[in-house]
Amino acid sequence: MRIGIVAPSTPILPETAERVTAIAAANFPEAELVFHPQCFLSHRHFAGDEETRAGAFLEVANDRAFDALWFARGGYGSCRIAEPVLAGLGPAARSKAYLGYSDAGYMLGGLYRAGFERLAHGPMVGDIRRENGEAAILRALAWLTASDSAALEPSLGAEPAVAFNITVFSQLLGTPLEPDLAGHVLMLEDVSEHMYRTDRSLFHLTSNERVRRVAGIRLGRCTEVPDNDPDFGASEEEVFRYWCDRSGINYLGRADIGHDSGNKVVPFGTLPGEGRGPAA
Amino acid sequence: MRIGIVAPSTPILPETAERVTAIAAANFPEAELVFHPQCFLSHRHFAGDEETRAGAFLEVANDRAFDALWFARGGYGSCRIAEPVLAGLGPAARSKAYLGYSDAGYMLGGLYRAGFERLAHGPMVGDIRRENGEAAILRALAWLTASDSAALEPSLGAEPAVAFNITVFSQLLGTPLEPDLAGHVLMLEDVSEHMYRTDRSLFHLTSNERVRRVAGIRLGRCTEVPDNDPDFGASEEEVFRYWCDRSGINYLGRADIGHDSGNKVVPFGTLPGEGRGPAA
Numbered sequence: 001m002r003i004g005i006v007a008p009s010t011p012i013l014p015e016t017a018e019r020v021t022a023i024a025a026a027n028f029p030e031a032e033l034v035f036h037p038q039c040f041l042s043h044r045h046f047a048g049d050e051e052t053r054a055g056a057f058l059e060v061a062n063d064r065a066f067d068a069l070w071f072a073r074g075g076y077g078s079c080r081i082a083e084p085v086l087a088g089l090g091p092a093a094r095s096k097a098y099l100g101y102s103d104a105g106y107m108l109g110g111l112y113r114a115g116f117e118r119l120a121h122g123p124m125v126g127d128i129r130r131e132n133g134e135a136a137i138l139r140a141l142a143w144l145t146a147s148d149s150a151a152l153e154p155s156l157g158a159e160p161a162v163a164f165n166i167t168v169f170s171q172l173l174g175t176p177l178e179p180d181l182a183g184h185v186l187m188l189e190d191v192s193e194h195m196y197r198t199d200r201s202l203f204h205l206t207s208n209e210r211v212r213r214v215a216g217i218r219l220g221r222c223t224e225v226p227d228n229d230p231d232f233g234a235s236e237e238e239v240f241r242y243w244c245d246r247s248g249i250n251y252l253g254r255a256d257i258g259h260d261s262g263n264k265v266v267p268f269g270t271l272p273g274e275g276r277g278p279a280a
Numbered sequence: 281m282r283i284g285i286v287a288p289s290t291p292i293l294p295e296t297a298e299r300v301t302a303i304a305a306a307n308f309p310e311a312e313l314v315f316h317p318q319c320f321l322s323h324r325h326f327a328g329d330e331e332t333r334a335g336a337f338l339e340v341a342n343d344r345a346f347d348a349l350w351f352a353r354g355g356y357g358s359c360r361i362a363e364p365v366l367a368g369l370g371p372a373a374r375s376k377a378y379l380g381y382s383d384a385g386y387m388l389g390g391l392y393r394a395g396f397e398r399l400a401h402g403p404m405v406g407d408i409r410r411e412n413g414e415a416a417i418l419r420a421l422a423w424l425t426a427s428d429s430a431a432l433e434p435s436l437g438a439e440p441a442v443a444f445n446i447t448v449f450s451q452l453l454g455t456p457l458e459p460d461l462a463g464h465v466l467m468l469e470d471v472s473e474h475m476y477r478t479d480r481s482l483f484h485l486t487s488n489e490r491v492r493r494v495a496g497i498r499l500g501r502c503t504e505v506p507d508n509d510p511d512f513g514a515s516e517e518e519v520f521r522y523w524c525d526r527s528g529i530n531y532l533g534r535a536d537i538g539h540d541s542g543n544k545v546v547p548f549g550t551l552p553g554e555g556r557g558p559a560a
Contacts, residue, residue, distance in 0.1 A: 042510070043513075044510065044511065044512065044513025044514070045476060045508060045510055045511070045512045045513060076476045076479075076480065079480065079483045080479075080483070167480075170451070170484075171450070171480050171481070171483065171484040172484075173453075173454055173484075174453055174454050174484070174487065174488045174489075174490075175483070175484060175487035175488065176487060177487075196325060196356045199356075199360075200356065200359065200447075200451050201451070203359045203360070203451065203455070204450075204451040204452075204453075204454070204455060207454070207455035207456060207457075208454045208455065209454075210454075228325060230322070230324065230325055231324065231325070232324060232325045233323075233324025233325060234324070
């Protein structure tokens, strides 16, 4: 199978691509990783300008020779190209798997709204740079190549699920990228956000009438939380319980996702029995 | 006239109240400033717990002896009490003026939605601590006591207007605090936000169909913007022009508001001729 890699947000270094290619070759020889050259471009904050980033995404998504599109890395920037990309997707794009998280959530949200069926929140190429990053890469490839159930977030069950970064999810509400999540388990995680910002995001999203139609919310990991001065005085779990309680949303407990190498795969939508994933 | 001061977000110090009281006594002897003791409380991140903060707001708002409610300071926290406060406001609350900005925007948004007519975005008590802070206090008191037109943001004209902090406005969209801004000039300012965050907020708010009904957007000052690594490569004005252009919202130029002592007063709604303001 062929996995195309693009960077709708920020660039990766060539050595990052080389390390992940070597891991794939050693462990998943059936998978060919094809890095679009756009992954290595730099334009101000981004991995190339908007036309270039959108063009690369569409090249891979619309090419039947690719079985999957894997996001290189997060950061910030995919919300700037998501609408032009969605407008340019052809039939070949629908038969593909898409795997990413963090800033990739804007694209995954828009694709899910557009009815795409093989989307997942999970590790990206750039995660190789994390502590124990190889585990994240192996998990992503296990899902991409064989829908390995060992890669999945363990609480996944009969209800449809999605996963997002808290800030990204809060900012796609009310935009053309917001999917209908009625009846879904919504898993949320974040990184590098002050606790007062997380609290504010939870106000925003739990006050939204459409979000209140979810089956419930699960809390992933919130890591690298900068110190508040004065201390915010509540943990992320207390913040989640507070806003879920106020809004009448079920708080379902923790989710095994986050900005770390332990980040498990959350396929979007309903679990189709054992064969869930891109090869299903 | 009596001006009641409460702190729905974070506390002020007693010496801040003393300095502002002295300025008022010297320049506006007709104004009596009454600091609710809640202004000086500390509870974790906040100026007292939620019940205390909401209670203080309601005490002042619902008391006919007060002509105005002046926000002590911003920070974070009023979104946690806004809905209980709105539910508890009685008839006396509607005849009052309300002045604040930044985090106070959650309250002002909810009050405007509820049909309150004497709301304004402008300096707060805590601004005395800024460079040249006395000018901000004098401007606030000139508006509160006499609707002095010299206090007003100079671009204000025939169209109704509102002003908000960018982040606060983005986070009240889709919540019970979001007012109907069709036909309004929307003025926006921010402080201490990375440019990528401002860009993301602009994606969020200009993608919103309800926001697209505004008459146009004006950009206030964005100050203390932390460095981006790599540099974001666009100024706040370029960011505003970009998203206004994409979304078909009129970009109307700059507004003389911001987190500084030059922050002018923006009464919410339509300018009723010369007498605009609380004394109108």
